[in-house]
Amino acid sequence: MYKIENLSFKYEKDKYALKDINMDFSKGDIIGVIGENGCGKSTLFMNMTGILKPNSGEIRYNDEKIKYGKKDLYNLRKKVGIVFQDPEKQIFYSKVYDDIAFTMRNIGMNEEDIKKRVEKALEAVNGSEFIDKPVQFLSYGQKKRVAIASVIAMQNETVLLDEPTSGLDPRSTDAVVDIIKNMKKNGTKVVISSHDMDLIYEICDYVYVMNKGEIIKAGNPDDVFMDEKMIKNAGLKTPWIIKIYNELKNNELKNGETKEETNLKTIKTKFAQYK
Incomplete structure (x- = not known):
């Protein structure tokens, strides 16, 4: 699991997007990362997956420092999957089956195993009927479920979910919540970034609060959300x-x-x- 020590990252020369971040993701099975827009949540996730490289500090996964060579990142991303807020950013193929199969084909899996994994992943997101559908015929919520299925099919140890319920109606939100709970049951570590505080309180067992690129509070959901002044200052709702x-x-x-x-x-x- 992830452990982050003194992580700092800058997009601009004199402006920190992340500053002196310390996090230990072994403290829960479903970890919440919360904060208002621009606080650094997505930047944190991109540092955790090696899309971005920190200016200082280090990120460890399973007690090994992340390295940024092509092979090193390839091996990391076989263990860690990420689902972006906008599903359009990670759906590339016109048909659902081919999109979910893409990464597995890319690493050389045989088609028989790929087929089994695609079917199982779609079943996990209650989307078996999507398997032969063109992606453009799916709703926004269905596309999100397909994006999550792509990660499930890879059987990652850890999954990062960036705003998984953003833009969804109540029924689709409930479906995503069930998916996340099933990931936990199956032994997958889940890290969630979200503006939905009711969701975070319901499913997370440890929460980090970010504000202007820094961690301002961490603890179990009760401890975090009972601090009303802090929640308000962070631009969040109780x-x-x-x-x-x-x-x-x-x-x-x-x-x-x-x-x-x-x-x-x-x-x-x-x-x-x-x-």
Whole structure:
């Protein structure tokens, strides 16, 4: 898994896009990276996959420092997959099957194994009916699922998802959430960048908050999102379940109707029962 130490990166000579970043992705199975637009999330992901090279610091994967030779990056990308925010940026072929098969063909896999992996990957994203469809006939949400299927087919150890639910309707969002949860069940480490704080709170077990290229908070979702001032300063919204908790807590403190303050665990239980 990834470990990042004192990472800094500049697009411009005197302006940091990332500054002194330290992260340990072994702290959870689904890691959230959050922050407003321009905070450095996508730049971080491109550094993690070797698309960009840091100005200082280092990135380690499975305790080995990332190297930038062609063969080294090739081996890294067999272990780490990335799904960009815009699926159009990683869908190159006119038919779904050929697009998902592309990377596997590129590394010399035989067609029989490729076919099995494509079918299994599409099944994982509930998209088996797309297999022979032209990509241009798919909806935006369906294209996102195909992009994720391309990564699943590679059987990566780690998957980076950049805004996986951006632009999706509620049904498509639910489908992507199920896909992410199944990745975790199958032993894949997932790192998610998102503006959807309810999604991050629901599925992540560790969260990093970025602001202006720096990490300003890290911890489990409860610890992070209970820091309302920090969340506001980072340009983010509080998940609705935390808002409810705070409202109930404040109401009880005012009217004294109960002897014990309703805690977050109780609200989570009630929410799970409701769902």
